[in-house]
Amino acid sequence: MRHGMTRIKELAIVLVLAAAALVGGLAGPGAVAQEMRQLKLTDAQVTGFVASQKDLAGFADKLQAAGDQLDPKLQAELDGIAKKHGFKDFAELDDVAANISIVMAGIDPQSGEYVDPVTSLKQELDDVKKDETIAADEKKQLVDELEEAIRSTPSLENKDNIALVIKHRESIEKALE
Secondary structure, three states: OOOOOOHHHHHHHHHHHHHHHHHHHHHOOOOHHHHOOOOOOOHHHHHHHHHHHHHHHHHHHHHHHHOOOOOHHHHHHHHHHHHHOOOOOHHHHHHHHHHHHHHHOOEOOOOOOEOOHHHHHHHHHHHHHHOOOOOHHHHHHHHHHHHHHHHHOOOOOOOHHHHHHHHOHHHHHHHHO
16 A cells, blocks of 8 residues: 555545546546536436446446447447346446446445545645655655546535445445455
């Protein structure tokens, strides 16, 4: 583990960047901010997301290989999986995944409590800047990474999503293993 980086904040960065990559990778370069829709999640959406993960597991390589454009056959397969799990299409499932990731990024793995990731990241940035034991080059890298994470971490618009995701946290984590 790097100096000044806690496990919680590393997880927050990873999950938020993963959500951004998922949304950005499917929507195309530069489309994260425009395509990411924050939703008020429902129980059915969260359970549908969890259930869909088994079916989607084999598509990671195909999605990566597809790059910016999904061919119609792959899009139809993804839409079929989404519909099977109660979504109108894969874009809706993708939005739900991103919204779940935003909340998961703020859940402390030990306590299970939600802590706003941006607030945590800003505190971590202050701590790193004040820490004189970190080598200058390492400190610069940490500051750059934390500043990027702060810029790219969206604020949570639907606070009701916190309780819902915490309720399903164990099944979400298991599905994503």
